[in-house]
Amino acid sequence: MGYLRTALRDSLTAEELELLPSGFDRIGHVAILALPPQLLPKSADVARALMRLKGVRTVALREGPIVGRYRRPQLRVIAGEQVTETVHKEHGCLFKLDMAQVMFAAGNLHERGRIAKLVRPGEVVVDMFAGIGQFSIPIAKHAKPRAVYAIELNPTAYRYLCENIRINRVGPVVNPLFGDCAEVAPRGAADRVIMGILHVAGRYLPIAVQVLKPAGGVIHYHESVPTPLRFERPVERIAAAAAARDVEILGRRVIKRFAPGVDHVVIDARIGPA
Ligand SMILES: C[S@@+](CC[C@H](N)C(=O)[O-])C[C@H]1O[C@@H](n2cnc3c(N)ncnc32)[C@H](O)[C@@H]1O
Structure with a gap:
């Protein structure tokens, strides 16, 4: 069972738990996920669960596909610091980026x-x-x-x-x-x-x-x-x-x-x- 399902089993109904996405992304200090419309009223509970994770200081919702020639994401911060610029570490490299401005898959x-x-x-x-x-x-x-x-x-x-x-x-x-x-x-x-x-x-x-x-x-x-x-x-x-x-x-x-x-x-x- 994924982290979110376990963390939210007391605050969501069984149907709502079924609708949770199977995972979420963590890029630097930002946790990002997409929620189906039925779960948007529960986004505060979801965000609280993600904010409990070590190193997460911002939670953002994906509000649509990546758009335009510059491949810009559509994000909305729903909890924590209103800061989407972060440094992500991967394969021994550091990637500085603003998650609300540029794409990182x-x-x-x-x-x-x-x-x-x-x-x-x-x-x-x-x-x-x-x-x-x-x-x-x-x-x-x-x-x-x-x-x-x-x-x-x-x-x-x-x-x-x-x-x-x-x-x-x-x-x-x-x-x-x-x-x-x-x-x-x-x-x-x-x-x-x-x-x-x-x-x-x-x-x-x-x-x-x-x-x-x-x-x-x-x-x-x-x-x-x-x-x-x-x-x-x-x-x-x-x-x-x-x-x-x-x-x-x-x-x-x-x-x-x-x-x-x-x-x-x-x-x-x-x-x-x-
Ligand atoms: C989808 S992102 C992918 C970045 C990286 N290649 C990856 O796969 O993770 C594509 C990038 O190409 C840039 N781009 C789009 N058209 C371009 C062009 N004609 N010449 C150079 N860069 C372009 C966009 O601004 C965007 O930053």
């Missing part, structure tokens, strides 16, 4: 560690949708890349990206680039390209192919896909973007359920020489 924890382990010494990596450095910082910290180009369009996320490069002391390796990756990504430069965005990544695949060295390299392509098509559609899109080049699918995995009937998947594809 707790469910991608494993993927962030996995990618850092794949990078070989001396590689050049281009992180096309870098956010606050979710992939770039662990790569620089745990692998030995020659360079990581971390590209970010949202000024707020870019500010945190630069700060995270500084506090993790990876400045000599990670080069932050501000702007649209379609314009600022270095062409013909990368051994590995990370496309860590869901709703638009397909459009940027031809650019990712151009960003690879002429000798080719690996693309980590993320997409949200209806479950029946979950590997077929992204693989087809990669093959179409790579045009006449050889494509070898190195891996395909579901990262998490994105919505009912929709999966967040990542495909690792090696693109052959131009």
Whole structure:
């Protein structure tokens, strides 16, 4: 039985306990969860239970999906300090961010560690949708890349990206680039390209192919896909973007359920020489 169910068994009815989400996220000092409408009148009880957890100083409700080009969350603080800027520790890295301003997907924890382990010494990596450095910082910290180009369009996320490069002391390796990756990504430069965005990544695949060295390299392509098509559609899109080049699918995995009937998947594809 989850923490919330146990903590709330005396304050919620059996039906209400059934409606509780199976989990919640903890990013730094902020606990975040989504409640179904029927449980909103009980949000004070839920918040009190979360505030009892060691290290939690703020409780926030997710009030809708992540929106817009900058992937901004919709949060409302319901208990504790009205402070959503925090420092989150993960994979031995520090991530400073404002949870109400920029996205940090707790469910991608494993993927962030996995990618850092794949990078070989001396590689050049281009992180096309870098956010606050979710992939770039662990790569620089745990692998030995020659360079990581971390590209970010949202000024707020870019500010945190630069700060995270500084506090993790990876400045000599990670080069932050501000702007649209379609314009600022270095062409013909990368051994590995990370496309860590869901709703638009397909459009940027031809650019990712151009960003690879002429000798080719690996693309980590993320997409949200209806479950029946979950590997077929992204693989087809990669093959179409790579045009006449050889494509070898190195891996395909579901990262998490994105919505009912929709999966967040990542495909690792090696693109052959131009
Ligand atoms: C969904 S977040 C993901 C961050 C990180 N890659 C991860 O997977 O956790 C995507 C980020 O890409 C940024 N972004 C969106 N379009 C972009 C573009 N065309 N060029 C560069 N960054 C972009 C957004 O501002 C946002 O911070």
